Amino acid sequence: MGQRVGCLGGGQLGRMLGLAGLPLGLQFTFLEPLADAAAAVVGRQLLGAYDDPDLLRQLGEESDLVTFEFESVPESSASLLARSGRVFPPPRALAVGQDRLLEKQLFQSLGVETAAYAEVGSDAELKQAAQVGFPAILKTRRLGYDGHGQRLVQDASQLGDAWGELDRAPSILERVVTFQRELSILSVRGASGEAAAYPPVENHHQEGILRLTLAPAPGLTPELREKAATIASSIVEELDYVGVLAVELFQVEGRLLANEIAPRVHNSGHWTMDGAVCSQFENHLRAGLGWPLGGTEAKGYTAMLNLLGEDPDPSELLTIPGAHIHLYGKEPRPRRKLGHLNIVGDDPNQVTAQLRAAAQVLRVRLPVSLDPDDIWR
Amino acid sequence: MGQRVGCLGGGQLGRMLGLAGLPLGLQFTFLEPLADAAAAVVGRQLLGAYDDPDLLRQLGEESDLVTFEFESVPESSASLLARSGRVFPPPRALAVGQDRLLEKQLFQSLGVETAAYAEVGSDAELKQAAQVGFPAILKTRRLGYDGHGQRLVQDASQLGDAWGELDRAPSILERVVTFQRELSILSVRGASGEAAAYPPVENHHQEGILRLTLAPAPGLTPELREKAATIASSIVEELDYVGVLAVELFQVEGRLLANEIAPRVHNSGHWTMDGAVCSQFENHLRAGLGWPLGGTEAKGYTAMLNLLGEDPDPSELLTIPGAHIHLYGKEPRPRRKLGHLNIVGDDPNQVTAQLRAAAQVLRVRLPVSLDPDDIWR
Numbered sequence: 189m190g191q192r193v194g195c196l197g198g199g200q201l202g203r204m205l206g207l208a209g210l211p212l213g214l215q216f217t218f219l220e221p222l223a224d225a226a227a228a229v230v231g232r233q234l235l236g237a238y239d240d241p242d243l244l245r246q247l248g249e250e251s252d253l254v255t256f257e258f259e260s261v262p263e264s265s266a267s268l269l270a271r272s273g274r275v276f277p278p279p280r281a282l283a284v285g286q287d288r289l290l291e292k293q294l295f296q297s298l299g300v301e302t303a304a305y306a307e308v309g310s311d312a313e314l315k316q317a318a319q320v321g322f323p324a325i326l327k328t329r330r331l332g333y334d335g336h337g338q339r340l341v342q343d344a345s346q347l348g349d350a351w352g353e354l355d356r357a358p359s360i361l362e363r364v365v366t367f368q369r370e371l372s373i374l375s376v377r378g379a380s381g382e383a384a385a386y387p388p389v390e391n392h393h394q395e396g397i398l399r400l401t402l403a404p405a406p407g408l409t410p411e412l413r414e415k416a417a418t419i420a421s422s423i424v425e426e427l428d429y430v431g432v433l434a435v436e437l438f439q440v441e442g443r444l445l446a447n448e449i450a451p452r453v454h455n456s457g458h459w460t461m462d463g464a465v466c467s468q469f470e471n472h473l474r475a476g477l478g479w480p481l482g483g484t485e486a487k488g489y490t491a492m493l494n495l496l497g498e499d500p501d502p503s504e505l506l507t508i509p510g511a512h513i514h515l516y517g518k519e520p521r522p523r524r525k526l527g528h529l530n531i532v533g534d535d536p537n538q539v540t541a542q543l544r545a546a547a548q549v550l551r552v553r554l555p556v557s558l559d560p561d562d563i564w565r
Numbered sequence: 566m567g568q569r570v571g572c573l574g575g576g577q578l579g580r581m582l583g584l585a586g587l588p589l590g591l592q593f594t595f596l597e598p599l600a601d602a603a604a605a606v607v608g609r610q611l612l613g614a615y616d617d618p619d620l621l622r623q624l625g626e627e628s629d630l631v632t633f634e635f636e637s638v639p640e641s642s643a644s645l646l647a648r649s650g651r652v653f654p655p656p657r658a659l660a661v662g663q664d665r666l667l668e669k670q671l672f673q674s675l676g677v678e679t680a681a682y683a684e685v686g687s688d689a690e691l692k693q694a695a696q697v698g699f700p701a702i703l704k705t706r707r708l709g710y711d712g713h714g715q716r717l718v719q720d721a722s723q724l725g726d727a728w729g730e731l732d733r734a735p736s737i738l739e740r741v742v743t744f745q746r747e748l749s750i751l752s753v754r755g756a757s758g759e760a761a762a763y764p765p766v767e768n769h770h771q772e773g774i775l776r777l778t779l780a781p782a783p784g785l786t787p788e789l790r791e792k793a794a795t796i797a798s799s800i801v802e803e804l805d806y807v808g809v810l811a812v813e814l815f816q817v818e819g820r821l822l823a824n825e826i827a828p829r830v831h832n833s834g835h836w837t838m839d840g841a842v843c844s845q846f847e848n849h850l851r852a853g854l855g856w857p858l859g860g861t862e863a864k865g866y867t868a869m870l871n872l873l874g875e876d877p878d879p880s881e882l883l884t885i886p887g888a889h890i891h892l893y894g895k896e897p898r899p900r901r902k903l904g905h906l907n908i909v910g911d912d913p914n915q916v917t918a919q920l921r922a923a924a925q926v927l928r929v930r931l932p933v934s935l936d937p938d939d940i941w942r
Contacts, residue, residue: 190876190892207584210606212879213892214905229587230607393826456855465887479880483887487864499567502589510842510860515590527590 198225202515206230208424208469248272259285281451293471304363317361318344367438375420381477392555401492403459424499462530463490495527536564574634575602577893581608585846625649636662653807658828680738694738695721744815752797756855769932778869809849839907840867872904913941
């Protein structure tokens with residue numbers, strides 16, 4: 189029988205890892221505190237907390253290799269798992285992904301541009317941080333989620349209150365960047381050092397939640413495409429990384445500023461399930477297993493639309509040619525990610541038209557003008 | 566939550582139905598007597614016989630719709646399930662698919678050519694059947710499996726013994742056809758009557774087991790492509806069919822002779838998982854649910870190679886670009902279908918070269934010359 193993969197976390201990312209891994213002959217176990225986890229249909233669920241030492245030990249013992257569905261893995265859990273077997277991505281990547289300061293320092297050490305920033309760990313540092321300029325955002329170093337742990341600061345006089353509201357947690361102050369658009373690039377690196385990157389994509393958020401990804405990023409110049417690939421490859425090399433890693437980037441004219449990394453499969457990579465030769469989920473597993481990586485080339489044009497808050501009616505959505513539905517089996521709740529839709533085609537105008545049709549069916553407002561000239565040019 | 570699909574049979578076809586259906590928000594229950602069924606990882610397994618009335622009732626009650634993984638469904642089971650809810654494909658299609666005589670009569674009634682054949686139910690009929698010509702094959706009407714229930718007959722003098730060896734079961738005598746190649750075509754028809762067909766494919770067997778499918782069928786003339794589609798559509802219309810149905814065809818010069826139908830997803834359609842817009846598994850479910858059908862167009866060229874008898878080493882196979890592995894999680898056993906490999910690409914020469922490479926990795930002999938001119942012309 190095939191190898192056994194353990195996964196810390198049993199949400200939709202775990203579910204999609206399982207769906208990609210079962211055809212490869214893999215078996216899955218998920219450690220997840222939520223009953224009826226999205227991933228439980230494709231593997232065994234260990235029901236309990238992410239830091240339950242007994243369950244962690246069990247997960248490690250029952251798995252030939254272990255991976256993570258999210259980056260905020262308790263350090264104690266990661267090291268417990270690391271003792272019991274092959275773990276990927278490497279602990280250092282988790283540590284960097286959990287800490288905005290380490291993240292920024294990593295970018296800096298690799299010569300990757302970022303927004304101006306400063307460390308805030310004391311009143312003295314807070315005062316000095318003002319030199320990054322305003323408006324700025326004060327962010328706790330440890331990961332917040334969807335905008336938690338952040339305060340917008342308009343000038344130096346607001347700094348003290350803002351930090352107080354963040355309970356004076358270790359933070360960074362980051363100058364607000366006026367960017368043309370947000371891009372991301374997914375890189376995958378195998379245990380042997382073999383690495384590849386998917387084409388950079390363009391992301392659009394609504395209320396702090398990813399709504400739409402356009403793949404490949406429309407109208408990206410070859411220079412910027414190359415630049416994004418170089419950034420991604422320098423990061424995975426530096427971290428001696430194994431698996432899929434996402435880098436979020438701001439495009440500011442001809443420059444790319446790195447915003448953050450996610451050491452895992454990523455929502456902005458869901459388009460790869462239908463729009464790339466090999467999906468991010470399969471490639472993450474192939475990397476961890478030491479197997480050859482799959483092709484990262486785009487097949488045509490893909491628009492990935494997140495399905496939020498309520499279950500769509502597939503019978504309506506599937507009237508749209510080229511539409512592929514991916515539901516996570518989760519209970520509907522406002523703004524909750526319940527699934528996504530990939531619309532794939534060879535003709536960008538057609539994909540654009542189909543995206544417009546999907547928005548109508550779903551009665552959602554798209555975060556981007558649907559003038560075909562504005563999308564894939 | 567999504568709809569609940571019941572499936573009689575929990576082998577690899579059920580498993581791949583599940584893998585296709587989970588992203589559509591469906592939930593699966595499989596009735597299957599074999600413990601650790603291939604499909605059990607993507608749904609709940611009811612462990613028991615296909616004709617266990619209690620389990621059949623349970624399957625029916627717990628499912629919003631029910632389908633079948635094989636055509637030799639006991640009639641009593643089909644009618645029990647039909648009472649409890651929506652069942653597809655329709656019982657008549659199962660009846661026809663189980664009986665070589667009804668099958669031949671269906672073809673005939675639709676003006677679809679077949680090999681010369683005659684019914685054999687009595688000594689008088691046996692004697693008269695000789696008029697179909699020799700060599701011929703005596704086949705029991707009820708479905709055999711992989712060549713069981715068949716006897717090759719060289720002349721009229723052998724007929725009596727051959728029928729005796731088949732226990733004088735109701736049979737047909739069928740003239741042996743010298744054909745250029747075997748083709749198959751998969752059709753899908755929805756509850757609303759919407760129908761579509763995948764492009765016809767070319768099949769190669771070894772020792773009675775499908776080994777290789779080339780999709781689309783190399784060098785098929787537009788006339789024959791059209792003819793195959795007409796045959797498929799006339800059959801699904803006549804049967805008021807719902808779901809995917811396969812038709813096996815013999816090509817004899819410019820003619821197509823229908824050999825048999827399979828009222829279910831089919832091994833010769835596995836290429837659609839990576840090589841068509843929408844897979845046969847997803848389309849079978851969409852048809853049963855009354856949802857719009859997905860695209861049946863081929864994306865480039867696909868070679869589907871069955872993995873028989875022993876588990877391959879994915880780390881070797883995946884060095885081949887464009888290779889997609891689908892393993893079924895079954896225990897290895899000689900000649901057993903354990904998985905399949907889809908090799909997809911835009912360039913037929915490249916796909917041919919990759920197929921050659923795969924055969925080398927697997928150390929198998931291919932049932933077809935690998936001269937690129939012989940494959941996709």
